Amino acid sequence: MxxxxxxxxxxxxxxxxxxxxxxxxxxxxxxxxxxxxxxxxxxxxxxxxxxxxxKDKKYSESENRMLAQKPEFSMANLASGKYMKDMENYVTDQFFIRDKWINLKVLEDLALGKRESNGVYIGKKDHLMEIPGAPNQKALDNNLDAISNFAASHPDINTVMTLIPNAAYVYDHLIPRNAPVRDQEADIKYVQSAVGTSLNFVDLTKTMTSHKDEEIYYKTDHHWTTLGAKYAFDALSTALGIDSPTQEYTIYPVTHSFQGTLTSKSGYDKGMDTIELYIPQNVNTDCVVNFVDEGKRTASMYESAALENKDKYEVFFGGNHSRVDISTPMEGKKNLLLFKDSYANCFIPFLVPYYRNIIVIDPRYYYDNIESLITDNEITDILFLYNVNTFMGDTSLGDVLAAE
Structure with a gap:
């Protein structure tokens, strides 16, 4: 049909x-x-x-950094290629809804099975972990020689050193499957061997790994939490000559909305952290904090205004400073000189009840003479406290210790 x-x-x-x-x-x-x-x-x-x-933005809250501004045109900059490079950075930083594009790119990578973003592992349970880098071997050996010589030249001072392993090493159960992580325990052993018997080196690897099921590192930030610092203080107290430190603390959660440096660096913003302050009981915590270079004095180690900012970890001392002097009403003559990175900021409050004075030096920003500092402040104890990743790449400590 x-x-x-x-x-x-x-x-x-x-x-x-x-x-x-x-x-x-x-x-x-x-x-x-x-x-x-x-x-x-x-x-x-x-x-x-x-x-x-x-209007161009000057600062990125999500990335916690200054943004590139529109470059000025000149024939010299155009001929050298600088103008085009600066213009490319400017357009990239100021692009419409840039933060949303970054988040979208991270989600796309996750959908494709990628668990690393800009040097950060995106681990289980929304844990972000900075990928430990290889050491700057020349600077590392220079620092270790300087520390060893410095400690040997002050035999009458109780000198203690420790390095804190980072979250990617300790949280081995939370890192992405088959993700390579540098053996930081081996790095710590290398440092301990290099400084030898010139000082008392305390290995905190077992201390931290024994608490790896607890929140001893932030999910969104590269620092340890105050709980992690508390466990380290307990392990270090004997070496520091602190007898019977208090075990009783009043814990104050000061924010539940902390998103730290690793959120900014990775672009992954699904996690959130709580910052806690540990106030020891049955000891005197009164102190005067002198920010030497800023010419500022205060009666508190905490900066509450920082809780309104992006980097809420700055609630501890308002961030990093070249030198901070802390004096207390404690009787006795125990005076501590602390060389540190930002990990120490939440650690210092645990020390305060046990020293008459604490001089805090961040070698990245300090340029004055250390020997006169020791003499003028009658230093009885010295502590070097860094996280492993920062220490392995530090280029400043050796120069500060060797300066005359």
Whole structure:
């Protein structure tokens, strides 16, 4: 009956059917591509308009850094290529809804199975962990020689050193499967061997790993938590000559909305942290804190205003400073000189009840003479406290110790 209605219609061959399907497919695909191109072009026009008329941002809260500003044009900068490079950085930093694009890129990578972003592992339970780097061997050996010589030249001072392993090493049950992590225990053993018997080296590896099922590191930040610092203080107290330190603390959670440096660095913003302050009971915690270079004095080690900022870890001393002097009403003559990185900021409050004075030096920002500091402040104890990753790349400590 069909052939009677269309007596001249010829049945298509399989090859003709295939070609017809391909033709229809390409026609439909072309329409989709044109629509997508149109949407993309529309978005570019909108983005260009926003970029053109929006005021440039100077600071990124999510990345915790200053953003590139529009470079000034000159023929010299154009000829050298500097202008184009600066312009590229400017456009990248100021691009319309840049933070959303970063988050989208991270989510895309996660969907594809990638668990690393900008030097950060995205681990289980929303844990972000900084990937430990290889040491700056020349600077490391210079620092170790300087520490050993420095300690040997002060035999009458109780000198203690420790390095804190980082979360990626301790939280081996939370890192992505098959993710390589540097053996920080071996790094710590190397440092301990290098400084030898010139000082009392306390290895905190077992202390930290024995508590790896607890929240001893932040999920979103590269620092340890106050709980982690408390466990370290307990392990260090004997070496520091602190007899029977208090074990009773009142714990104050001061924020539940902390998103730290690793959130900023990775672009992954699903995690959230709580910052806690540990106030020891049954001991005197009164003190005067002198920020020497800033010329500022206060009666507190905590900066509550920092809780309104992006980097809430700065609640401890308001961040890093070249030198901080802490004096207490404690009787006796125990005076501590502390060389440190930012890990020590939440550790220092545990020390305060047991010293008459504590001089805190961050060698990254300090340029004065150490020997006069020791003499003028009648230093009885010295502590070197760093996290492993920072210490392995530090280029400043050796120079500060060797300076005359």
């Amino acid at each position: 069909e052939n009677q209605r269309h007596p001249h219609k010829r049945k298509m061959t399989p090859e003709e059917k295939r070609r017809r399907k391909e033709k229809l497919f390409y026609q439909r695909s072309s329409k989709i591509y044109f629509k997508m191109a149109g949407i993309f072009l529309f978005f570019l026009i909108i983005a260009f308009a926003f970029n053109l008329f929006s």
